[in-house]
Amino acid sequence: xxxxxxxxxxxxxxxxxxxxxxxxxxxxxxxxxxxxxxxxxxxxxxxxxxxxxxxxxxxxxxxxxxxxxxxxxxxxxxxxxxxxxxxxxxxxxxxxxxxxxxxxxxxxxxxxxxxxxxxxxxxxxxxxxxxxxxxxxxxxxxxxxxxxxxxxxxxxxxxxxxxxxxxxxxxxxxxxxxxxxxxxxxxxxxxxxxxxxxxxxxxxxxxxxxxxxxxxxxxxxxxxxxxxxxxxxxxxxxxxxxxxxxxxxxxxxxxxx
Amino acid sequence: xxxxxxxxxxxxxxxxxxxxxxxxxxxxxxxxxxxxxxxxxxxxxxxxxxxxxxxxxxxxxxxxxxxxxxxxxxxxxxxxxxxxxxxxxxxxxxxxxxxxxxxxxxxxxxxxxxxxxxxxxxxxxxxxxxxxxxxxxxxxxxxxxxxxxxxxxxxxxxxxxxxxxxxxxxxxxxxxxxxxxxxxxxxxxxxxxxxxxxxxxxxxxxxxxxxxxxxxxxxxxxxxxxxxxxxxxxxxxxxxxxxxxxxxxxxxxxxxxx
Numbered sequence: 447x448x449x450x451x452x453x454x455x456x457x458x459x460x461x462x463x464x465x466x467x468x469x470x471x472x473x474x475x476x477x478x479x480x481x482x483x484x485x486x487x488x489x490x491x492x493x494x495x496x497x498x499x500x501x502x503x504x505x506x507x508x509x510x511x512x513x514x515x516x517x518x519x520x521x522x523x524x525x526x527x528x529x530x531x532x533x534x535x536x537x538x539x540x541x542x543x544x545x546x547x548x549x550x551x552x553x554x555x556x557x558x559x560x561x562x563x564x565x566x567x568x569x570x571x572x573x574x575x576x577x578x579x580x581x582x583x584x585x586x587x588x589x590x591x592x593x594x595x596x597x598x599x600x601x602x603x604x605x606x607x608x609x610x611x612x613x614x615x616x617x618x619x620x621x622x623x624x625x626x627x628x629x630x631x632x633x634x635x636x637x638x639x640x641x642x643x644x645x646x647x648x649x650x651x652x653x654x655x656x657x658x659x660x661x662x663x664x665x666x667x668x669x670x671x672x673x674x675x676x677x678x679x680x681x682x683x684x685x686x687x688x689x690x691x692x693x694x695x696x697x698x699x700x701x702x703x
Numbered sequence: 704x705x706x707x708x709x710x711x712x713x714x715x716x717x718x719x720x721x722x723x724x725x726x727x728x729x730x731x732x733x734x735x736x737x738x739x740x741x742x743x744x745x746x747x748x749x750x751x752x753x754x755x756x757x758x759x760x761x762x763x764x765x766x767x768x769x770x771x772x773x774x775x776x777x778x779x780x781x782x783x784x785x786x787x788x789x790x791x792x793x794x795x796x797x798x799x800x801x802x803x804x805x806x807x808x809x810x811x812x813x814x815x816x817x818x819x820x821x822x823x824x825x826x827x828x829x830x831x832x833x834x835x836x837x838x839x840x841x842x843x844x845x846x847x848x849x850x851x852x853x854x855x856x857x858x859x860x861x862x863x864x865x866x867x868x869x870x871x872x873x874x875x876x877x878x879x880x881x882x883x884x885x886x887x888x889x890x891x892x893x894x895x896x897x898x899x900x901x902x903x904x905x906x907x908x909x910x911x912x913x914x915x916x917x918x919x920x921x922x923x924x925x926x927x928x929x930x931x932x933x934x935x936x937x938x939x940x941x942x943x944x945x946x947x948x949x950x951x952x953x954x955x956x957x958x959x960x961x
């Protein structure tokens with residue numbers, strides 16, 4: 447049903463491959479739409495307990511396909527119509543999202559990786575906030591996420607200088623969760639995804655939800671949100687299983703419910 | 704106890720619950736449903752056991768609006784003669800507190816129904832809107848009036864003219880709703896609030912609602928005269944004696960609603 451991406455669900459993990467390797471998985475409007483739809487499907491699929499997004503071929507995603515850009519293009523409207531809805535769908539998703547950055551993540555491809563919860567980076571990966579090179583500003587939520595990850599000074603530097611960030615630097619800067627060697631890439635990504643998929647999924651969703659509430663609320667209001675979040679978590683089977691397995695001195699088996 | 708077809712009613716302690724029950728149609732409102740709703744409200748309003756009424760919708764939406772099919776072939780005269788909004792006017796006369804628990808979509812007639820509630824508790828992610836303009840009409844069950852009185856002319860015109868969706872956050876900011884809660888806890892939080900109100904002296908709640916509603920379209924001086932009468936009136940209640948005695952005796956009051 448998808449043409450620009452591939453989407454499979456296996457063992458509780460939704461694998462989303464950006465699948466335009468000939469153009470280094472550059473975004474066209476159809477890919478924006480399909481990524482959005484895939485995230486919606488994964489969010490609604492009770493089987494899914496973790497989402498991995500990665501690139502087919504040697505790149506993660508090279509950003510907007512410039513062949514779609516012409517003189518008449520209203521850049522703001524493209525964001526409102528295509529990138530914005532895609533990024534919002536990702537932000538709304540309460541399941542854990544892993545960007546498995548297999549190669550270059552440039553421009554909106556960088557933004558896409560930033561919108562995920564974890565960034566696993568291959569030693570072949572790199573990030574580049576390339577917008578400045580064509581006289582544009584970072585978009586698709588880029589600056590919003592980037593400042594939160596690396597602070598304003600570094601975000602400014604990456605955005606204005608537009609230099610390539612190598613995988614190892616990305617790790618040191620706090621952009622990446624884990625640096626993975628090319629040889630064990632698929633295996634390690636798979637293992638990480640499996641680990642995430644075996645955690646209490648509902649609690650992860652609530653952690654994501656209430657992390658967002660931190661910057662949106664006063665401390666007093668935040669405490670009320672937190673109380674609601676804990677009430678919801680306290681009603682899950684996974685909470686019961688966690689406590690029970692602790693008492694029984696065994697490893698918990700979480701169902702995600 | 705459910706004698707209705709398109710709504711469901713129940714009673715837990717002194718809190719009555721009314722649920723719109725056409726989840727497959729996202730609780731789109733038709734005339735029969737509104738009639739049933741009004742009758743249920745009026746029944747609970749007269750029922751001594753009931754102190755607070757909670758209104759919600761079954762399924763994922765509170766109500767996505769009025770049933771369009773039902774009015775496609777109406778003309779001005781048939782509508783005048785049908786006088787369907789007379790049922791809505793009766794909703795405005797309910798004296799007990801009405802708490803709306805809303806979620807998902809609250810559109811058109813569903814939004815107007817929500818605006819008939821005294822308190823609105825909203826699940827996060829809920830969207831409100833008046834999409835009537837997109838069908839070449841406008842709200843007809845109080846939408847333009849109630850929204851304007853709550854949010855002010857500036858925002859009301861923008862929202863009504865564009866028909867755009869209003870986020871729960873925006874609705875909160877402009878005073879349209881009381882609070883936003885996690886969707887999982889909508890009914891729990893709502894019932895907590897309802898039970899809290901149910902412990903308050905019912906006649907005080909009743910005359911407070913009466914007085915506050917008066918403030919909406921009366922001059923300040925006239926409203927204050929009105930308020931005063933209601934204030935004096937409460938001194939004829941047993942609950943006033945109970946409340947003040949309990950205060951002096953440093954104990955919790957037990958209100959009877961008399």
